[in-house]
Amino acid sequence: MLKEERQRLILDKLNTDKKINFVELGKFLDVSYDSIRRDIIELEDKGFLKKVHGGAVANSYLSVLGTKTNGASSSEELGVLSKKAQKLFENRQTIIMDGGTTNFFMAEQLAKTLELTIVTNSTPLAMALNEHPRIDVIFLGGTYFKRYQITLGSEVSRQLEHINADYYFMGVNGVHAQKGLSIRHYEESLIKQQMMQAAKKTVCCTIEEKLNVQEAHRVCNFQQLDLMITNLKPTDFALKDFQKQGVEII
Amino acid sequence: MLKEERQRLILDKLNTDKKINFVELGKFLDVSYDSIRRDIIELEDKGFLKKVHGGAVANSYLSVLGTKTNGASSSEELGVLSKKAQKLFENRQTIIMDGGTTNFFMAEQLAKTLELTIVTNSTPLAMALNEHPRIDVIFLGGTYFKRYQITLGSEVSRQLEHINADYYFMGVNGVHAQKGLSIRHYEESLIKQQMMQAAKKTVCCTIEEKLNVQEAHRVCNFQQLDLMITNLKPTDFALKDFQKQGVEII
DNA sequence: AAGAACAATGCAAATGTATGCAAAGTTTTT
């Protein structure tokens, strides 16, 4: 087995398991403990992972690849959700959309005839719109975060000051009726707050598995939303806590 | 068996297996180990694969650009060119790179261990660098031009004012000894001029088919370049007009 | 603080790499 091949396998495994143990890995790949350990050291030098006592943990910029394939199950949910969202778009609107699978998916599904201006900080989203000749794209520059494939930082913030959009489609990691909308990355939560300021209405599109989840950084309270779109029926039992809050849910 | 035929088979096999072991391959093709090894070296020089101890592995290879690839003929030239350019990069440099296939290819080929800051206005280039954990990316925001997958406009210009880079790798449509470097899009030519201002040295990487070509908008004179890198030998006859101008050519 | 688990180091064997060289094969020139 080639060293590179082995290291590729290690990264793949790390990508799914998020952590690995030298002994297990050695048996799994049928090479000595030492080789594994040396591979891990080499991979750490290249910055692909973090070595810890007894194994290694993901550092993974490559986890992007992992998160992008949420599997077929959730893409069906995304389809339902996306279809509902499409009704909101009208010609000549300006829309802010940030990163995340949901927004990416929605952007792809937009009608080719729609005439919009989309403001985004997500590279995959901008590229997805290559296929939409009538959609103008404004890209917010700044420090590029590979893990999420978005830009962040003060430069993005500065550019947002000059934007007045009709809608902001916010991607989040968690939506909780009491604890609000939250995400994992601090800087990103700040930019999202500013994106809210820059738009007349804020819409959150989220699939059911993010409901009642809370992450480290709160972007806003649930009541501050203007609209939430999920893959569920608005009358679904899982939404009852959210229905009480006075936010429109479709 | 012809060398070309054998190399074709090697690439085919690499394409399906993603990795190749010299010993196996030698038996499979029934030639000596050395021939295989020399083929691999040659293919690596052209940028088709990555040689490793005991074999070779596929490199990601223009996967993102898809439609933009100019076909196999020019990618061989790109490989040669890219290889020369790699020598310029050193840790802790800040590099401006704009769009175009050549820059994209070079970015992909950068060593995974290089510690750089890359400033760009090209979305595919930024995404290509997802695989390089030690390279920081600053994305210049602005109006997104789908056709070239870059941002342009005054916002890009404003952000460039704050950049002091070591090198600017300029992509162009045409290089002419008398008529200078030129491109098709007016706005883009302005941004390129500003990128030159923002870097200590400007380097132009170009394959031979762009030599002696002129397009609508001149970015600068040929003499204003600090370095030109082509796929040709510096002594090549096709470069004689350029050699007279006092610009270093490699 | 002792024992267990893990990490680092040096070493030797195995494997892989670079280089020069001569023979065989190709292409170009005459």
Added chain:
DNA sequence: AAAAACTTTGCATACATTTGCATTGTTCTT
């Protein structure tokens, strides 16, 4: 068509990398 010039190929040699193991040092657990 023969000779000359050049390329490709396989082999022998010396050199370099990778690997597993033994030994010694370090960190964690109880």
